[in-house]
Amino acid sequence: MNRICMHVAGVVVMLMALFTLPVNAQERHMFDPAKFKADLQKFITVEACLTPHEAAAFFPLYDEMNNKQRLLYDKIRDLKRMKPADDEKCKQVIAEIDRLDLEIKQIQSNYHSRFLTIMKAGKLFDVIKAEGRFHRQAMRNASKNIPRPHR
16 A cells, blocks of 8 residues: 555656646746846946946947837837738838838947947947847847757
8 A cells, every 4th residue: 555655656756756846947037127128238338348337327328229129129020021912012111121221220320420429439349249248148048949840
């Protein structure tokens, strides 16, 4: 009787572990926008050697730029999700996506000019490179946490 109880208890413990693992894995890898933003700011500050004064002046403008661009990226994403019924409508959607892409670049260019009032061009260049490195690292790290189907 003891062997049966031990076996049943072992099976129950194993099933509980199997059911709780996916929940724990999902909790550990949930995206936290506030943490992402803080990590990005810290990374840029260190990599570009921003002074506290530069960082305090730069990041509010940087966030403002990103918020404006994000609205346009969202519009582009929405446009790409739809498939117009005919070629003329497809042409219009493509033209709108192109216009939004140019607007994103114009926003970026305008803010780069404003950033140059806060820091020298060499430091802004380092900020731009650091931002790219951070995003590439974040994508690599995120792809490691995506469950892959078994083949």
